[in-house]
Amino acid sequence: MRIALDAMGTDLAPEPEVLGALDALKVLDRDIEIVLVGDESVVRAAVAKHGPIPERLSFHHAPDRVTAADAPASVLRKKPESSIVVGLKLHQAGQVDAFVSAGSTGAMMAASLFILRPLPGVDRPAVATLLPTIGSPVLLIDAGANVDCKPQHLVQFAHLGSVYMRRTMELAEPRVALLNIGEERGKGNEVIAETHELLAKEPGIKFVGNVEGRDIIRDTCDVLVCDGFVGNVLLKFYESVAGVIVGMLKKKLAGRDEGALFEDVFHVLDYAEHGGAPLLGVGGVSIICHGGSPPKAIRNAIRLATRAVRGDMVKHSAQDFTAGAR
């Protein structure tokens, strides 16, 4: 299996990418190869700093780089030699099995949609992200790709999320919930109330009803469906609360030997644990990471990519949408 990694994605590129890739090669299965996509001389030098170049690591040259100043929709046309476009095209051509990038989220979404194309029957591909909870992680979908959603889009997110959790997390029957402001059906705004009715009778998913904000981290569901506006606000809020609290705890514990005491607290708050967010509903495995990803998050995003490939996620999603004739 070959995973392409954008070596020029993070704010501190290529160092976090290189360290994440090197770590992934150590801890993941031996049949996994990583292709670093970026300015080859720069990336090669960054790897060489850490020792001889591992056998399962290779390079693919992409001289250009997407920046925050680039309008996402114009990247394909204006930066065809950027690591994002080159990496996605490698994937589309079948030369790699997945693409991971911590570059511009907007550019990754736009380029993935254009190059990998939505699966037949999928109106709105969505970004999904695993949130840490006190139990197993919950997949939040959509985490920001679609800010105005109709009920049928939210139902599609439920399917995309279910297939993803089945194929990558080995859950036989993922519990799907609808993010709402009350537990009873009929609660919420118009779109959400109608979505509840649709999900309640939708075949192929295990709908467990509404989940409120207070129950998200209590491990009440495996897939949490919401529109990309709410999802994005929630995700960024969680990350910041986590960041602030962990920062405070670490400051308090500096120089003390008690960090381990708080490991389960850190665990619940550590979004880097789950690394990246796949764009679901396109014809490939495209994983989007934070610009601020540390090496651990990059490594875990690579692991997510390998799971999606191993689980044949794209094929099963395509079948799910063909079968349902949605």
Next chain:
Amino acid sequence: MRIALDAMGTDLAPEPEVLGALDALKVLDRDIEIVLVGDESVVRAAVAKHGPIPERLSFHHAPDRVTAADAPASVLRKKPESSIVVGLKLHQAGQVDAFVSAGSTGAMMAASLFILRPLPGVDRPAVATLLPTIGSPVLLIDAGANVDCKPQHLVQFAHLGSVYMRRTMELAEPRVALLNIGEERGKGNEVIAETHELLAKEPGIKFVGNVEGRDIIRDTCDVLVCDGFVGNVLLKFYESVAGVIVGMLKKKLAGRDEGALFEDVFHVLDYAEHGGAPLLGVGGVSIICHGGSPPKAIRNAIRLATRAVRGDMVKHSAQDFTAGAR
């Protein structure tokens, strides 16, 4: 000043109310009187358990109680003798200056709207709640009263929130931000993008632009405007993350003498710090608390009520809406 407190609101009523009221009388200004509204013999007995009845504490009998089983809209008709309805009517009649309840949020909103009436010019009264941050608290408005909002409603929330922060928190010029998924104007869904344009040219408020989920707890604004769906999800999520993290920390620290080490962490996470959520835009001071409020939250909600009364919040809100002819 007389504050009426629903003695039968919390899940453990009347104990948290009684303790909160007794504490408030100790720590707040000496001109504050508290009227406990509820089944008088029950409430009186609960107070007597803690010693002689303080001079500035009195009772107002209300034999009935709103429960979770009561439909909010029917409370006025079906439970006219409930502590919520009796307490709000006391306020409406001018016998008390504010009413605080930890009873059913829905019933408090419906009864407050009906008994206290919306202020002229206010289309949608909204629930506002203070969120702890690493700096000064931020007022989230709407926290759940209005799940489908138009841009002009959100602009009204900005005014209601600004007046509240000016009159109760002594901020001369509260910074108003719009909750969004990006910093640039034009970001977000249709309603939010249009609201941004309206706020940018709205007189009488200090609009500082969009704030993302990640910046909420970083003390970037004083008033954060959003619809009641997003606000409610966010608020409940914050409370639950806070609850889970604080619970984990306390468990770790049980029997150790290090709780003080983490006081600022607890402080950021302690929503009880700010106690209650006022329903803004009605002709009175109506403060809604959690059903699970501990005495400290009740005491702090009483304090919020006294500040709103002292600051003549209702009068200033009414003037703001009359002046703007919105």
